[in-house]
Amino acid sequence: MLRPVTTGSPRRRHTHRRPRSRTARIVLAFVAAAAVLVVAALVVPMLLPPGPRPLFQLPVACGETWQLGTYPGHDDYDVDLFPIEGEAWGRPVLAAAAGTVTVAGINGSLGGRTPENPEGPRGRGGGYWVKIDHGGRWETQYLHLLEPPSVREGQRVAQGEQIGRLGSTGNSGAPHLHFEQRRGWEKVETWFDGSPSGITHDDREYTVRRTSNNCG
Structure with a gap:
């Protein structure tokens, strides 16, 4: 059906x-x-x-006279600092202005140049280094330190506070401090104690002597 x-x-x-x-x-x-x-x-x-430029000081001990310089092939505005007198290895490296540490570590590779073996193999980059944020989009960088920095990331530092010791880690031929000032994350001419260093472009070798007023 x-x-x-x-x-x-x-x-x-x-x-x-x-x-x-x-x-x-x-x-x-x-x-x-x-x-x-x-x-x-x-x-x-x-x-x-960017905010107003902080009153940066030389990142070395008060009263010391250092040679600041650049050379062809060095990046524009980069400054290498060498002491005029005394042993370079292990000299205190100081904060150029108050700020907050944003990097404290290794840039590139360390290499093998030490006070005991100054002709050891070069590394790459900046070796042990520190970067400090000073507010207003201003920062400073300190490269080729001898050993791990004496500060840590996030730490607040005062102007003149020691952040490390001078060395020759990374791509460095001799103990010195490679120093940069940046505004808005772009490198600019370094100023110390209210006046420009005169180190701008790397088209020629240029040196100048300055005495530190980083006296705390």
Whole structure:
């Protein structure tokens, strides 16, 4: 026997979604707002113009006279510091201005030049180094230190506070301090005690002597 034929659309099953709870919506809104704040905190400072130049001092002991110089092939505005008198190895390296340490570690590789083996193999890059944020998008960098820095990342340092000792780690031919000042993360001419060093481009060898007023 044939079954009767029915016409019309088949019945569909309806699924009901539970509306999100009020708590879930609040949590999602909070997470989204927090993400926006984090991005703003990272991006906005990069868009602001740099603040006024800090009163940087030579990053060496008060009253000492050092030779500052550059040479062809050295990057623009980079400064190499050598003491005029006395042993170079192990001399204190000081913060040029107050700030917060953002890097304290190894740049490249260390090599093998030490006070006991000054003609050892060169390394790569800056060796032991420190970078300090001085606020207003100003920072300083200190390279070729003798040993691990005496400061740690996140540490607040005062002007004239020792951050390491002079050495020849990394790509260095002799014990000295490679020093940079940066504004908005771009290298600029170094200033010390309110006046420019005169070291700008690396198209020729140039040296100048300056006496430190980094007296704390």
